[in-house]
Amino acid sequence: MSIEQLFLKRQSTREYSDAPVSDEQLEEICRLATLAPSAVNSQPYKLYAVNGEKAKQFAKNVQILGSNKWASSCPSFIVIQEGKPAIVERLGQRLLKTEFLPIDVGILSAYIVLAAEDMGLQTCILGMRDEKGIAKFLGLDEGAKFPLVIAVGHAPEGYPVREKKRNPLNETYTLIK
Numbered sequence: 256m257s258i259e260q261l262f263l264k265r266q267s268t269r270e271y272s273d274a275p276v277s278d279e280q281l282e283e284i285c286r287l288a289t290l291a292p293s294a295v296n297s298q299p300y301k302l303y304a305v306n307g308e309k310a311k312q313f314a315k316n317v318q319i320l321g322s323n324k325w326a327s328s329c330p331s332f333i334v335i336q337e338g339k340p341a342i343v344e345r346l347g348q349r350l351l352k353t354e355f356l357p358i359d360v361g362i363l364s365a366y367i368v369l370a371a372e373d374m375g376l377q378t379c380i381l382g383m384r385d386e387k388g389i390a391k392f393l394g395l396d397e398g399a400k401f402p403l404v405i406a407v408g409h410a411p412e413g414y415p416v417r418e419k420k421r422n423p424l425n426e427t428y429t430l431i432k
């Protein structure tokens with residue numbers, strides 16, 4: 256698959272079949288995602304894969320305010336936990352008044368969804384989540400931060416690949432020469 260085909264095929268999938276995702280597939284997605292770049296290579300995150308019966312119990316943590324009801328059908332989730340940025344990254348952030356951590360997490364999540372798609376799995380990045388509920392679920396401190404969760408599974412037979420709705424390129428892109 257060309258990179259363009261991969262980008263066009265990857266979409267937010269909001270319905271999943273009963274087909275399971277293996278523990279090995281989840282580990283491989285996470286291994287590939289750790290190849291993502293991060294500011295001063297600080298890799299300020301941890302990844303948790305939630306699979307099988309545990310995923311069914313986990314779904315409620317991404318269904319706050321009535322959102323993501325479809326997540327109940329999702330066979331697995333990858334949870335990103337925010338870590339502490341390295342000292343150099345923190346110094347750089349202060350100096351440049353830029354928070355790199357959310358940028359690092361965003362890039363990581365892009366790697367996760369594209370690695371999964373390349374392995375024939377579908378995903379949805381989830382910003383609607385209950386961080387306290389996730390911390391409790393994972394047995395971590397109440398203050399732990401989980402900026403994103405990724406739903407991972409198989410789209411059901413016939414689930415359409417939607418046309419991408421994106422702004423016209425000339426609204427986003429300018430060539431200077």
Ligand SMILES: Cc1cc2nc3c(=O)[nH]c(=O)nc-3n(C[C@H](O)[C@H](O)[C@H](O)COP(=O)(O)O)c2cc1C
Nearest residue numbers: 265266267268269322323379380381382383403419
């Ligand atoms: C940071 C972030 C948070 C998101 N949160 C949710 C969410 O909670 N629920 C959901 O269904 N989609 C969520 N999405 C998916 C976006 O709605 C989706 O990426 C966008 O509409 C473009 O569609 P596409 O992913 O199918 O190309 C999120 C995407 C990002 C990048």
